[in-house]
Amino acid sequence: MGQTLLGNDQVAKKLNQIRTLMELAGEPFYKFMAYERAASAIENAGPLKELIAADELVKLPGIGKSIAATIMELCERGQCGLLEELSQRFPPTIFEVLGVSGIGIKTAGTLFEQFGIASLADLEHAVESGMLAGLPRMGKKSVENIKRGILAYKGRQNRTPLGAALRIARDVLAYLKDGPPTDRLTYAGSLRRAEVTVGDIDIVCTSDQAAAVIDYFVRWKRAQAVLAEGPTKASIWLEGGLQIDLRVLPDAVYGNLLQHFTGSREHNIQLREYAVRKGLRVSENGILELETGRSITCRTEEEVYAAIDMQYIPPELRSGIGEIDVARARSLPALIERDDIRGDFHMHSTWSDGRDTLETMIASAAALGYEYHSISEHSWGRGPKYGMNPEQVRAQRAKVHEYGEKLSIRTLCSSEVDILPDGSMDYSDSVLAEFDIVIGSIHSALNQTRDELTKRLIRACENPYVNIIGHPTGRYDTFNGYEFDYDAVFAAAARTGTALEIDGQEGRLDLPAPLARRAKEFGVTFTTDSDAHAAAQLANLDLAVSQARRAGLTKEQVLNTRTFDEVKMFVERKRRRTA
DNA sequence: GCCGTTTTCGGCCCGACTGTTTTCAGTCG
Incomplete structure (x- = not known):
């Protein structure tokens, strides 16, 4: 097979477009909702191309014969008859109108039918000309709302990356802690599920002074607008359009509240x-026994899952792709924890493109309590500014050992070596043999064909000195990564004893969780690394662990939970086997 | 459109807030 025209995210986006246009067209509720559910399943599923090849599409929850056919058509043609048909009736710019906060399907439908409003520009004209005022339920405030929505739409940025969103969440939590008394206070939503990007920030709080907490919240100086303010709930916008929702309930229902607002939407529907x-x-207010009318309130999430007679499901697994069934059978894996981590294999200092000195990086790793870690500068193919030649590598080795001993941490000499376009490595085998452990990464010729990239990565796995494939897909922020035959590379990694990295650098988070989940089925070993380019970024290892949890990994599947001797054995075994 | 420990039909999660209303539709999560 050649290149796929659309990947998971693009197919999911088109399914959501079908859903919306179907609703506009007046299709029955449960018909268009099926497309929304299917979109969610595709977002969280393994690679589509591999699923189609294995005929596994209809195994996904919410995907039957009809939608499976639509998905295959989208993958093959990049388009499908259903969406083309719907697009005849509504122009693509209608999504701009629907993107304006406060305008839903009903309003958009009315505006389109009565005034031909089909784009943001049309909507602006209509608002300015005052023609909206005649519509039912369209008073002064509603028009003002739309005006504000238009402004927000224009200034809005895309979804916020996980790392940045966590910092904002910590800021608002710190602010709330200084306000009226609260019992428990934390973030929930996609942030707690550790999704790669989040659309908004959900804060849950318990307090017997809800009104005072809400009032304090909406007066935060970073709030640019207050969207809603009720007795238990409020929403604000920050600069750039990021929305923060706060919900305050009594402490007796903290478990129900947290479960409800952690989601995902699909998980909650299925639950x-x-x-x-x-x-x-089940709702955020408790669990109602319909027969007796008795209400069960839960102080913890564990009580919520126990009351529905299923195993506790960690937030990172709540994506609605079958975890409910596994929890009912009490077969969920014991996920890796941050405390299981003994070391970090991937970090840079000023010797290559890092910002902190070698000694600072080693001291910082020691301060985190690691048993071991490795310094992994770039190889010389990165160029003289960022890469190190073999002489520099040897010069650094003496320093690495000196600082490691001084700071009482086992510091391994490593390198992040470029995998060249033909799959050979940027250092000769004799140089590679001098390292304690080697990461191989692709940084160049990203536009190779799927076939070339597959062969390139497999050849790297087959090199006896390459122990870890760094950030395997190359994804970064909005770049989805280069495409290769995932199954073939995962099989090669498992066969050769090569670990695949889950890189925790903000913007990377690579392998993405759905692919790591797929790789797990091949028996691959993983690493969770920070890829820190400054001491403060060593904390990015937390993000890597969160992605490993989303993939359902246990500590046994992750190399840097093992002891120093076990890591050395992992390296030696491959060298003996393949050298 | 999907699904099944009521399995090929008849169901399909639950609630808060807003604005324009005198009881609720629309939006959102």
Whole structure:
């Protein structure tokens, strides 16, 4: 097969477009909702091309024959008849109108039918000309709302990366802690599920002074607008359009509240559907026994899952792709924890493109309590500014050992060596043999064909001195990464005893969780690394662990949870086997 | 459109807030 025309994210986006246009066209509720559910499943599924090849599409929850056919058509043609048909009726710019906060399907439909408003520009004209005022339920405030929505739409940035969102969440939590008394206070939503990007920030709080907490929240100096303010709930916008929602309830329902607002939407729908079959109605206010009318309140999330008779599901697994069934069977894996980590294999100092000195990096790794870590500068193919030649590598080795001993941490000599376009490495085997452990990464010729990249990565795995493939897909922020035959490379990594990295650098988070979940099925070993380019970025290892958890990994599957001797054995075994 | 420990039909999660209303539709998460 050649290149796929659309990847998971693009197919999911098109399914969501179908969903919206179907609703506009007046299709039945559960028909268009099926497309929304399918989109969510595709976002969280393994690579589409591999799923289609294995005929596994209909195994995904919410995807039957009809939608599977649509997905295959999208993958093959980059387009499908259903969407083309719907697009005849509504121009693509209608999504601009729907993107304006406060305008939903009903309003957009009315505006389109009555005034032909089909784009943001049309909407602006209509607002300025005052023609909206005649519509039912369209008073002064509603028009003002739309005006504000238009401004927000224009100034809005894309989804916020996980790392940046966590910093903002910590800021607002710190602010709230200084306000009226609260019992428990934390972030929930996609942030707690550790999604790679988040659309908004959800804060949950318990307090017996809800009104005072809400009032304090909306007066935060970083709030640019207050979107909603009720007795238990408020929403604000920050500069750039990031929305923060706060919900305040009594402490007796903290478990229900946290479970509800952690989501995901799809997870909660499935959980509640299952609960209904057991005669229970689940919401943030508690669990209602329909037969007796008795309400069960839960102080912890564990109590919520226990009340529905299933195993506790960690937030990172709540994506609605089958975890409910596994939890009912009590077969969820014991996920890796941050405390399981004994070291970090991937970091840079000023010897290559890092910002902190070698000694600072080693001291900082020691301060984190690691048993071991490795310094992994770039190889010389990165150029004289960022890469190191073999003489510099040897000069650094003496320093690495000196500082490591001084700071009482086992510091391994490593390198992040470029995998060249033909799959050979940027250092000769004799130079590679001098390192304690080697990361191989692709940084160049990203535009090779799928076939070339597959061969390149497999050849790197087959090199006896390459122990870890760094940031395997090359994804960065909005770049989805170069495409290769994932299954073939995962199989090669497992066969050769080569670990695949889950890189925790903000913007990378690579391998992405759905691919790591796929790789796990091949028996691959993983590493969770910071890829720190400054001492403060060593904390990015936390992000890597969160992605490993989303992939359902246990500590046994992650190399840097093992002891120093076990890591050395992992390296030696490959050298003996393949040298 | 999908799904099944009521399995090929008849269901399909739950609630808060807003604005324009005198009881609720629309939006959002």
